[in-house]
Amino acid sequence: MTASPRAVELTVAAARAAADRKALGLVALDVSGQLVLTDVFLIASGSTERQVGAIVDAVEEALHGLGAAPVRREGQTQARWVLLDFGDLVVHVQHAEDRAYYALERLWRDCPVIELPADLHEERP
Numbered sequence: 001m002t003a004s005p006r007a008v009e010l011t012v013a014a015a016r017a018a019a020d021r022k023a024l025g026l027v028a029l030d031v032s033g034q035l036v037l038t039d040v041f042l043i044a045s046g047s048t049e050r051q052v053g054a055i056v057d058a059v060e061e062a063l064h065g066l067g068a069a070p071v072r073r074e075g076q077t078q079a080r081w082v083l084l085d086f087g088d089l090v091v092h093v094q095h096a097e098d099r100a101y102y103a104l105e106r107l108w109r110d111c112p113v114i115e116l117p118a119d120l121h122e123e124r125p
Contacts, residue, residue, distance in 0.1 A: 017062035
């Protein structure tokens with residue numbers, strides 16, 4: 001099973017919004033073969049709690065523009081690891097320290113990586 005086209009569309013939009021807020025280490029994983037509840041995990045990090053909050057706000061705003069609203073939101077108060085569940089897409093925005101500690105990419109390493117547009121991996125001014 002592979003991620004739905006809608007899930008990939010939302011993933012790219014969320015990744016763009018996160019990159020606009022200088023999110024680090026954007027990774028999209030197709031978890032549709034492992035989970036029945038969602039198709040994609042998008043993982044991003046921020047270097048401060050304030051940046052994590054800004055990334056979360058930007059992702060929500062961008063996906064709202066595509067008609068998607070989070071079904072659930074977790075961790076926004078502390079802004080160390082915020083989870084946004086959009087149904088087909090779950091966005092994990094983690095503080096860089098927490099991301100290194102929990103290593104979601106390692107836990108889900110058997111899942112295929114969804115290639116994000118090349119411009120999202122370039123250094124931005």
